[in-house]
Each structure stands twice: as structure tokens, then as C-alpha cells.
Amino acid sequence: MRAHQRPSLADATRGRILFGGDHNPEQWPEETWHEDVRLMKEAAVNSVTLGVFSWAKLEPRPGAREFGWLDRLMDLMHDHGVGVVLATPTSSPSPWMGRLHPETLPRDAEGRTEWWGSRQHFSHSSAVYRRYAAAITDDLAARYAGHPALTMWHINNEYCTYDYGDEAAAAFRRWLQDRYQTLDALNHAWGTAFWGQGYDRWSEILPPRHAHYMKNPTQVLDFRRFTSDMLLECFVAERDIVRRHTPHIPVTSNFMPLWAGQDAWRWAREEDVVSVDLYPDPRDPLGAQYGALVQDMTRSQAAGGPWMLMEQAAGAVNWRGVNHPRPRGLNRLWSLQAVARGADAVCYFQWRQSRQGAEKFHSAMVGHAGERGRTFQEVRQLGAELAVIGPEVAGTRITADVAVLHDWNSWWAGEHDGRLSQEVDYPEVLRAWHRALWEAHLTTDFAHPEQDLSAYRLVVAPQPYLLTDAAIDNLLAHVRDGGTLVCGFLAGVADEDDRVRPGGMDARLRELFGIRTLHEWWPLDAGESAECDGFRGTLWSEELEAEDDAVVEAGYKGGELDGLPAVLRRGTAWYLSTLPEPDALRALLTGVADRAGLRPVLEGLPDGVEAVRRGALLFLLNHRPDAVTVEVPGRHRDLLTGDLVTGSVLLERHGAVVLQP
Structure with missing residues (x-):
């Protein structure tokens, strides 16, 4: 690769579709790890993400480093042909950080501290947090830079922290000084003549904390901009560290779809790979349309190129009021929809379902039912199909008018x-x-x-x-x-x-x-x-x-x-x-x-059937509750079955075909 080229998703996929998900083996005894790689091979899994929430495991006390368990995992994955998307663990600091450095903990608009015991409990503006995050990232990158299993870096996880604390307030003032230069310019932009809000000193300016009545709209708008920029600074700092050690390895961080806290247009320009987490409700009659929207948006943030579905659910989630599983076939259908709309990586949270912790009822590729469960059987089918169509579709693009x-x-x-x-x-x-x-x-x-x-x-x-x-x-x-x-x-x-x-x-x-x-x-x-x-x-x-x-x-x-x-x-x-x-x-x-002279992808489609062209391939996806026959001009081969399709094709409930002319 020439020095001026940035790595891309293609450097990780190598003509395949990446298939796998978050793997958290530190939750399990080591004998389970070997069972995991056996099942991964059965399911054609070729990629796992390691280390997302492992800071306390890697650095159990300040300055300590315990990499032995991760060494063994990296070697195990490589020995079984599974690539590793290695995460920096900085989205969930160790409890000792909050105990020793309470200024690293964020505060909400009411002034309440967000304590450890969950995740994302860090202040994006904290110099202490940033210093510790840089140190663990640097040591992680130095140790695994040359490891043959490493295919991609995953920085942090679902950046989503707001902070209204004192250190964030100081950073907000610096951000505003850079944006406006003078207080007169800020007062004009914010319209502070209304309600007598005019500022005489920079030190008077605070984040939009709890107030008696409505807050200044432009102050709130600028705080949103500031928050996105501060989180981006955290990402860029860690990205630059891993790039220094591995300039040939692509870097990503996973967006949450349509989340208000990040200007993803700005963020995407800083990533080598644009990735997203996507969890449509299986009971939503328009779940497929929501998925298509997120997929179209993510592809567009990737400048029209391939993107990564970093997380989805193989079954039920655990954070809705009622958490329904996916009916038979829906997991496959929605995964193929992502590929149709540009994804070159189809991954899940997570590989093996947790038995403890807040997400023990969140589904996984291997659920509580184990390898005989319907979920794993469907995952295995999907993995086999993605292995077949991957060489035909990976790297191709979608044209939109x-x-x-x-x-x-x-x-x-x-x-x-x-x-x-x-x-x-x-x-x-x-x-x-x-x-x-x-x-x-x-x-x-x-x-x-x-x-x-x-x-x-x-x-x-x-x-x-x-x-x-x-x-x-x-x-x-x-x-x-x-x-x-x-x-x-x-x-x-x-x-x-x-x-x-x-x-x-x-x-x-x-x-x-x-x-x-x-x-x-x-x-x-x-x-x-x-x-x-x-x-x-x-x-x-x-x-x-x-x-x-x-x-x-x-x-x-x-x-x-x-x-x-x-x-x-x-x-x-x-x-x-x-x-x-x-x-x-x-x-x-x-x-x-x-x-305007535009025509649909395919004329005369029944309601509930989605058609997408990606490169030379035509994806037909049935989101209806029943089977349906679709007229298809010409002769095609269905890559999923190898069957010849002439004139029409039957799509079963939640059925899909991938047609090659």
C-alpha cells in the first residue's frame, strides 16, 4: 500500500463479507473458548471483535497490564482462521478511575454524577481520562501491531456521553472562544439581548445546565456541536495512536443510527470504515424500512462505498418494554438487506449470550439454547450463504439518482x-x-x-x-x-x-x-x-x-x-x-x-417486496407475512441456491433471492 493511501474495509474483507460479532470470552472459562472456535468454524464466522469492555481486565489497577489472556485469544483466533477487530476498551473505564479521579465522571444537566457500575461513565473533556485512555491504547497497539489475526481497529463503543461538569464547562468556553473569537460575536450569535443574558466575561458562560425556564436555543445548539466535537477529539486521539503503530490497518467506531449526539457527516470523514449498530423492532411493520433508511444513510456517510454492520440482534434485545424474538427467517432477511444496501460486514452483538450482567437476556449468535437452538442454526445457514455470495458482491457499489x-x-x-x-x-x-x-x-x-x-x-x-x-x-x-x-x-x-x-x-x-x-x-x-x-x-x-x-x-x-x-x-x-x-x-x-425521468428498480413489484441493485446483482427481499411470486424479466441465477430463474420467482415468507444475470 502506498504511503498516501488510507486503509479501507477492503483491506479487512479481502474479497469476502465479514461475518461474526462481538466476542466477550473473558466472561467464560477458557475451556469454553475452544468450543467457541469450533462453532465459529461451523457457522463460517471469519471475524470477531475483542476487548470492547475489557479495561478492568487489561488494567485491573493503575498502570498494571495483564495481556496474557488476550495473547492466548488472539493466537487462538488466528489458529482457526478468524480475524480480529481489536477494540480499545475506553468506553467503560475501570472502577478505580472513578474512585481515584472523580473528575473523570460525567455530570448531567441537573448536576448529578454518573457513577461507575454501568458503562460510558467518562467525561470526554477530562484530561485524566484522556491520558489513561491514550496509555492503554498505546500499549494495546504496540503489543498487537504485528499480530497476524489483527484486521481492524474498533475505537471505544457507541460514543454517547454528554457532560455538564466543570471540566466540560471549561472546555466548552475554549471551544466557544475558538468559534467566535470575541464575546461581542458570541452575544450576537446567541441573541443574548433577549432576557438580559449578555455575557461580560468568558468565565460566566456555562453549559446549558438546569434552568428555571427555557434555555437559550443557540447555547443549546452550540453545546450539541461542542459535545460531538469533544467526543470526536477522543476518537481521533486514539485513532492516531493505533495508526502510528499500524498505518495499514483500517480504523472504525460504531455509530448508533439516527442518534442526536454525533454529527456523523463530520465523524465519517475521520474513519477508514464507517460502521453502525442496527436494531429494528421485529414487531414493527415498517422495521425493514427503518433498516433501509439506516443502511442508506450509513452507505452515504461512507461516500457510497461499502460499510460495516457492526451490531445487530440475532433474536430479542433486552431494552424495549417487551422484547420479542425474531421470527424464523427474519434474521437472514434483514442481514441480506444490509448486504443489498452496501454492507461488506454483517456482525452481531454478541457471539455467545451472557449468563450474567445487564444484557443476559439480549440474544446472541449462540443463545442460551446452545448450538441446537434455532438461532444458531439460522446463523449457520446465513454464514454459509454469505460465504457463497461474498466474492460476487464484496466491494461493489450502489447507484442512486x-x-x-x-x-x-x-x-x-x-x-x-x-x-x-x-x-x-x-x-x-x-x-x-x-x-x-x-x-x-x-x-x-x-x-x-x-x-x-x-x-x-x-x-x-x-x-x-x-x-x-x-x-x-x-x-x-x-x-x-x-x-x-x-x-x-x-x-x-x-x-x-x-x-x-x-x-x-x-x-x-x-x-x-x-x-x-x-x-x-x-x-x-x-x-x-x-x-x-x-x-x-x-x-x-x-x-x-x-x-x-x-x-x-x-x-x-x-x-x-x-x-x-x-x-x-x-x-x-x-x-x-x-x-x-x-x-x-x-x-x-x-x-x-x-x-424527472426516474424509474423504480423493478416495475410491478408487489407491496412488501423490496428490490435493490448492487453492482450486477439484483436482491429481492420479501417483507410480507406470506409467500409471493415476483415477475423478473430475463434469465438469472440465484446465488443463494444455484437455481436458474426465468420469468418469475417464488419468494417465501421472509424469503430472499440474489439474482445474477
């Missing part, structure tokens, strides 16, 4: 306590728009509003509340260059400081969509709807006055907004001032896509 815009800053700003409607939930609005495209069998990427959109003929922006000037110029350029834009309600309301733009929507956007005046926002109550021409709107409505040359594609019917535009278009720029019900939104976006 549609982009869904998503920005964490807009999400953060739009969910402040003082907003007009608590019923409007950004992730649910995002999911509604993606669902419409998914059900229309239109392959979608996600994109940041400021990124190059020239590859997409259709761009949809479900709820772009906060848009920078650069983002607005980018959207204008997309339409000017012949692209189609469909924008949802509350668009361009605020600038990057969460300051409402004059007119309640940026003037450039009003001109783009043909809006003369935005008079009022009319949020809808829970269960309330707005009658429109041909459909009902939900969540929201707006009192708009259209320009003479704008086309009113649908108007409101009855009530205060009778006769006013609900859906407005000027050229190829569409504006939806409400959220149409699911069928109506799908029909609208399908019609817009058709005008």
Missing part, C-alpha cells in the same frame, strides 16, 4: 423546547419521506445540504429548518442546473445561529418556490389533519400566498386556509407546506420522480 437531505445541526436546532409543535419529530418526518421513496422502489442516498448534488436528478429535503447560506446557494444551483427539488415544511426558517430569517423563510427560497408571503405557520394537533385536494395533510400546515407564476399543485380545502396552496411548484422546485399521509406522499414523490 435520488438524495435525501439530512443535517444534524438542523435537527438539533429544530427540536428546542420553544418550538411551535412538540408533535413534529424530526426523525419521524425524515422516516416518512424515506418510506415514500422506499415503497416506490427508488434507491436513495442521503446527503448533507452543502455537498455536491450534481449526481442526483431528484433531491428531497424533508424538514430543512436550519440552512446555511452555502446550503441555500447549493439548492438553488441544483435547480438552476436542471435538477428537481422537493422541499418539506419549515424550510429555511433559521440561519446557522438559529436566528429566524426575515419573512420566516429565506427570501431566495421563497423566490425559488414561488412564495410571495409566508403569513403564518399553522401546526396541527395530534390526530388532526388538513384536507387538501386529493389527500389529507398531517402534523403541519402553512398560510402561504403564491406568486402569480407559481403552480398550485394542491390546495387546502375548508378551514382557515381554504383555497390557499398546500403544494406549490415553480419550475422543478416543489414545496410541501404539510406532510401528506403515507400513500399520498408516495404518490406525489413517485409522480415527481417520473417527471
Whole structure:
């Protein structure tokens, strides 16, 4: 590998699909380890993640190092052909750290300390925590840099810590000084003239701790940005250490899907491999659509390249109100869905189900029923199938003509306590728009509003509340260059400081969509709807006055907004001032896509059947509760069975085929 090249997932997969999961053998006697590798071989497992929560085992007291058990594990995995994704154990500090250094423990907005006894009990801003984390990471990387089992580094685990303590407050002030330079600039950005909040000294500024009433929205927004950046600093510090020892080994850290605490666009640029943990509810009738959304987003964060499904459940989880197992076939179906949408690694939490601890009822590849259990039998089948299709699919890409815009800053700003409607939930609005495209069998990427959109003929922006000037110029350029834009309600309301733009929507956007005046926002109550021409709107409505040359594609019917535009278009720029019900939104976006010259992956698909093209392969996935026959033009070979498919194929309940022309 040339010195200027960064390693990638391909360096770990080597033309295969990685298959395995978190392995926590320190919970078990060593004789179990040999049983584990026997079963791994049966299930075609080729990758395990070691050491995620092993800090207390590796460093039982300050400065001690006990690597012998990990040496034996690394050797055992290599001897049996299983690669190791080696984790830094820094997400769960040893109890001695909190006891000796209480300043390393985070505090919540109420001032309460988060004590050891769980996990993620560290302050991202603590110099002591960072020093200990760097030391254990450095020693770990130095010891295993040359080990032949090492295929990837996994830094920390599910970064998700907020901290409102004193050390975090000092770091927040430094972050703000770097961002704003002067107090005058900060006071202007935060609008501190309201409620007499003006700051005279940097030392007066605190994190948005518990307050008598609503907090300053821009202070809260900046604290979200700061938290993401501080956690990223922790990741980068450990990443740079392992890179120094092993520049040829790729580095990752696992995202939690649609978690509000990380700006994953920024984070993904710092990773060699983008990975995610994904746990759809098996009882959710739209669980597959949620999975597709997360997979599309993760692939997009990986710049369209392969990505890693770091964690999923082989059966039930243990943190919902009622934790249901996966029905027969669903584990296989959802795993193949991830591969269809770009995953080159399919992994689980965890390999063997724990008998003690907080997650002893969380499923695993080897459950409490052991190797005779249904879960392991299904895992073994999946491993065999992934071994077959891996050489045909690994490294291939997915082409999308549609982009869904998503920005964490807009999400953060739009969910402040003082907003007009608590019923409007950004992730649910995002999911509604993606669902419409998914059900229309239109392959979608996600994109940041400021990124190059020239590859997409259709761009949809479900709820772009906060848009920078650069983002607005980018959207204008997309339409000017012949692209189609469909924008949802509350668009361009605020600038990057969460300051409402004059007119309640940026003037450039009003001109783009043909809006003369935005008079009022009319949020809808829970269960309330707005009658429109041909459909009902939900969540929201707006009192708009259209320009003479704008086309009113649908108007409101009855009530205060009778006769006013609900859906407005000027050229190829569409504006939806409400959220149409699911069928109506799908029909609208399908019609817009058709005008833009876009076609579904496969025509005439039954409801509940998903079709995805990855490279030359066509994945057909049946999410229906019954079997269904799908018409497939031409002749194909099903890679999963070797059967020839001509004209049509029968998909069993939770069935799947992978067709090669």
C-alpha cells in the first residue's frame, strides 16, 4: 500500500463479507473458548471483535497490564482462521478511575454524577481520562501491531456521553472562544439581548445546565456541536495512536443510527470504515424500512462505498418494554438487506449470550439454547450463504439518482423546547419521506445540504429548518442546473445561529418556490389533519400566498386556509407546506420522480417486496407475512441456491433471492 493511501474495509474483507460479532470470552472459562472456535468454524464466522469492555481486565489497577489472556485469544483466533477487530476498551473505564479521579465522571444537566457500575461513565473533556485512555491504547497497539489475526481497529463503543461538569464547562468556553473569537460575536450569535443574558466575561458562560425556564436555543445548539466535537477529539486521539503503530490497518467506531449526539457527516470523514449498530423492532411493520433508511444513510456517510454492520440482534434485545424474538427467517432477511444496501460486514452483538450482567437476556449468535437452538442454526445457514455470495458482491457499489437531505445541526436546532409543535419529530418526518421513496422502489442516498448534488436528478429535503447560506446557494444551483427539488415544511426558517430569517423563510427560497408571503405557520394537533385536494395533510400546515407564476399543485380545502396552496411548484422546485399521509406522499414523490425521468428498480413489484441493485446483482427481499411470486424479466441465477430463474420467482415468507444475470 502506498504511503498516501488510507486503509479501507477492503483491506479487512479481502474479497469476502465479514461475518461474526462481538466476542466477550473473558466472561467464560477458557475451556469454553475452544468450543467457541469450533462453532465459529461451523457457522463460517471469519471475524470477531475483542476487548470492547475489557479495561478492568487489561488494567485491573493503575498502570498494571495483564495481556496474557488476550495473547492466548488472539493466537487462538488466528489458529482457526478468524480475524480480529481489536477494540480499545475506553468506553467503560475501570472502577478505580472513578474512585481515584472523580473528575473523570460525567455530570448531567441537573448536576448529578454518573457513577461507575454501568458503562460510558467518562467525561470526554477530562484530561485524566484522556491520558489513561491514550496509555492503554498505546500499549494495546504496540503489543498487537504485528499480530497476524489483527484486521481492524474498533475505537471505544457507541460514543454517547454528554457532560455538564466543570471540566466540560471549561472546555466548552475554549471551544466557544475558538468559534467566535470575541464575546461581542458570541452575544450576537446567541441573541443574548433577549432576557438580559449578555455575557461580560468568558468565565460566566456555562453549559446549558438546569434552568428555571427555557434555555437559550443557540447555547443549546452550540453545546450539541461542542459535545460531538469533544467526543470526536477522543476518537481521533486514539485513532492516531493505533495508526502510528499500524498505518495499514483500517480504523472504525460504531455509530448508533439516527442518534442526536454525533454529527456523523463530520465523524465519517475521520474513519477508514464507517460502521453502525442496527436494531429494528421485529414487531414493527415498517422495521425493514427503518433498516433501509439506516443502511442508506450509513452507505452515504461512507461516500457510497461499502460499510460495516457492526451490531445487530440475532433474536430479542433486552431494552424495549417487551422484547420479542425474531421470527424464523427474519434474521437472514434483514442481514441480506444490509448486504443489498452496501454492507461488506454483517456482525452481531454478541457471539455467545451472557449468563450474567445487564444484557443476559439480549440474544446472541449462540443463545442460551446452545448450538441446537434455532438461532444458531439460522446463523449457520446465513454464514454459509454469505460465504457463497461474498466474492460476487464484496466491494461493489450502489447507484442512486435520488438524495435525501439530512443535517444534524438542523435537527438539533429544530427540536428546542420553544418550538411551535412538540408533535413534529424530526426523525419521524425524515422516516416518512424515506418510506415514500422506499415503497416506490427508488434507491436513495442521503446527503448533507452543502455537498455536491450534481449526481442526483431528484433531491428531497424533508424538514430543512436550519440552512446555511452555502446550503441555500447549493439548492438553488441544483435547480438552476436542471435538477428537481422537493422541499418539506419549515424550510429555511433559521440561519446557522438559529436566528429566524426575515419573512420566516429565506427570501431566495421563497423566490425559488414561488412564495410571495409566508403569513403564518399553522401546526396541527395530534390526530388532526388538513384536507387538501386529493389527500389529507398531517402534523403541519402553512398560510402561504403564491406568486402569480407559481403552480398550485394542491390546495387546502375548508378551514382557515381554504383555497390557499398546500403544494406549490415553480419550475422543478416543489414545496410541501404539510406532510401528506403515507400513500399520498408516495404518490406525489413517485409522480415527481417520473417527471424527472426516474424509474423504480423493478416495475410491478408487489407491496412488501423490496428490490435493490448492487453492482450486477439484483436482491429481492420479501417483507410480507406470506409467500409471493415476483415477475423478473430475463434469465438469472440465484446465488443463494444455484437455481436458474426465468420469468418469475417464488419468494417465501421472509424469503430472499440474489439474482445474477
